[in-house]
Amino acid sequence: MRANFRLQRLFIDAPLQAGAAIAADPDQFNYLANVLRMEDGAEVLLFNGRDGEWLAHVTFPTRKKIVLVAQELTRAQTPMPDLHYLFAPLKVGRMDYMVQKAVEMGAGVMQPVMTQHVQGKITSMERLRANVTEAAEQCGVISVPDLRDPKKLRDVLDHWDPTRHLLFCDEGAETNNPLPALQALKGQPVALLIGPEGGFSEEERQHLRSLAFVTAIPLGPRILRADTAAVAAMALVQAMLGDWD
Amino acid sequence: MRANFRLQRLFIDAPLQAGAAIAADPDQFNYLANVLRMEDGAEVLLFNGRDGEWLAHVTFPTRKKIVLVAQELTRAQTPMPDLHYLFAPLKVGRMDYMVQKAVEMGAGVMQPVMTQHVQGKITSMERLRANVTEAAEQCGVISVPDLRDPKKLRDVLDHWDPTRHLLFCDEGAETNNPLPALQALKGQPVALLIGPEGGFSEEERQHLRSLAFVTAIPLGPRILRADTAAVAAMALVQAMLGDWD
Numbered sequence: 114m115r116a117n118f119r120l121q122r123l124f125i126d127a128p129l130q131a132g133a134a135i136a137a138d139p140d141q142f143n144y145l146a147n148v149l150r151m152e153d154g155a156e157v158l159l160f161n162g163r164d165g166e167w168l169a170h171v172t173f174p175t176r177k178k179i180v181l182v183a184q185e186l187t188r189a190q191t192p193m194p195d196l197h198y199l200f201a202p203l204k205v206g207r208m209d210y211m212v213q214k215a216v217e218m219g220a221g222v223m224q225p226v227m228t229q230h231v232q233g234k235i236t237s238m239e240r241l242r243a244n245v246t247e248a249a250e251q252c253g254v255i256s257v258p259d260l261r262d263p264k265k266l267r268d269v270l271d272h273w274d275p276t277r278h279l280l281f282c283d284e285g286a287e288t289n290n291p292l293p294a295l296q297a298l299k300g301q302p303v304a305l306l307i308g309p310e311g312g313f314s315e316e317e318r319q320h321l322r323s324l325a326f327v328t329a330i331p332l333g334p335r336i337l338r339a340d341t342a343a344v345a346a347m348a349l350v351q352a353m354l355g356d357w358d
Numbered sequence: 359m360r361a362n363f364r365l366q367r368l369f370i371d372a373p374l375q376a377g378a379a380i381a382a383d384p385d386q387f388n389y390l391a392n393v394l395r396m397e398d399g400a401e402v403l404l405f406n407g408r409d410g411e412w413l414a415h416v417t418f419p420t421r422k423k424i425v426l427v428a429q430e431l432t433r434a435q436t437p438m439p440d441l442h443y444l445f446a447p448l449k450v451g452r453m454d455y456m457v458q459k460a461v462e463m464g465a466g467v468m469q470p471v472m473t474q475h476v477q478g479k480i481t482s483m484e485r486l487r488a489n490v491t492e493a494a495e496q497c498g499v500i501s502v503p504d505l506r507d508p509k510k511l512r513d514v515l516d517h518w519d520p521t522r523h524l525l526f527c528d529e530g531a532e533t534n535n536p537l538p539a540l541q542a543l544k545g546q547p548v549a550l551l552i553g554p555e556g557g558f559s560e561e562e563r564q565h566l567r568s569l570a571f572v573t574a575i576p577l578g579p580r581i582l583r584a585d586t587a588a589v590a591a592m593a594l595v596q597a598m599l600g601d602w603d
Contacts, residue, residue: 210455213583214583214586217580217581217582217583217586218578218580218582218586218590219578219579219580251581251583252580252581252582252583253580253581254580289601289602289603290597290602290603291597291602292597292598331602332593332602333463333464333596333597333601333602334464334601334602335462335463335464335497335498335499336462336496336497336498337462337463337497338458338459338462338496338497341459341462341463341589344586344589344590344593345463345589345590345592345593346593347590348577348589348590348591348593348594349593349594349597351578352535352536352537352578352594353537356534356578356579357534357535357536357576357577357578357579358534358535
């Protein structure tokens with residue numbers, strides 16, 4: 114069933130079932146009461162990434178408090194999309210966008226990785242998580258991506274489950290079109306690695322190319338910024354191998 | 359031949375041939391002399407969208423003046439990519455990114471279109487053109503996209519050359535995957551239309567769907583922001599139909 118895109122969607126970190134009553138936190142209160150000017154009885158959609166999506170209504174036990182009461186299930190919980198997304202940090206503004214877009218494009222697991230040429234630094238995982246939940250609210254997903262704590266790229270590769278194929282974007286490829294490589298991977302779980310703005314170091318590229326579970330994919334004849342490459346690559350992966358089918 | 363990505367690339371609006379001497383404008387002087395701290399003899403790459411890409415060196419006839427002297431052709435002029443890109447304005451910051459990404463993704467013609475639900479307004483075409491040339495410098499293109507003045511969507515459609523197929527992204531499609539529709543268009547010139555953040559009006563959607571040269575394409579099961587949809591759609595179009603082959 115397609116998402117209802119007219120009602121406001123809120124991520125709630127609490128169990129959801131018929132009759133569940135959840136107090137809105139201060140940010141949510143401000144948004145519902147002051148920004149959206151909702152009144153008693155207004156309808157919203159709630160989800161927590163576990164119990165599906167629920168139609169709920171807004172109640173004001175007092176003027177300064179909102180309790181959201183879940184009424185009926187609108188969409189059953191769906192499993193997390195199977196796409197794993199590994200990304201080197203970018204400068205803060207661009208990284209906010211990149212995280213939001215990864216949610217829109219259906220990443221299931223989001224793993225920040227520290228590489229040799231990384232330019233940005235993740236100073237606030239809380240900020241990234243807020244970006245994830247806000248993007249999830251806006252793009253209609255019921256399952257919320259699992260944003261993991263940063264790790265060194267080398268450690269992630271050393272502990273990799275080889276049944277999941279890892280794609281990384283490589284400018285040095287002999288062809289420009291990734292479709293044949295993707296076609297060859299149909300039916301296999303995949304992960305996508307997007308490097309930092311400065312690219313991978315030569316050492317990192319050699320190491321990646323030496324691993325049996327890694328495939329380098331080109332992304333056309335032009336240079337792409339990291340955040341452009343991320344969306345472009347995810348669109349191709351999802352259309353060829355993922356949940357766009 | 360692949361672009362040389364180590365040298366600084368500059369867009370110059372003047373004819374280029376061996377020995378051509380071009381005075382750097384004030385912004386270019388500041389960038390070369392003060393930001394990059396280039397000295398006499400430093401090498402750069404010049405292009406003007408017409409005469410190919412040239413290796414040039416920096417000369418300082420005086421301390422406050424730079425003249426760039428073109429030496430040899432590094433890459434021959436390539437024709438403009440055949441992808442036409444129509445887009446409704448977004449709010450300024452997002453639109454800057456969208457314009458840059460359209461250049462990275464290989465748009466040849468960029469046509470802003472005014473729609474019913476448009477949220478942004480193009481207050482400065484000069485700013486957009488600067489975004490285009492800067493993105494062209496950074497992503498290695500030799501042909502610079504033709505950014506046209508804004509028009510009403512209806513006017514653009516009324517004067518459309520029907521030999522070019524127009525794709526627009528539609529959330530109401532029955533399937534989620536655009537690849538079959540794109541496969542059916544192989545060999546034909548195409549254009550891509552990205553609507554405003556608020557989407558097309560019902561009237562606009564009905565009109566678009568009524569036109570023989572238009573195909574609606576879905577972009578997966580989630581809602582995409584306009585700038586996300588733009589990159590995702592362009593990646594699929596270029597990989598299936600465009601210059602990624």
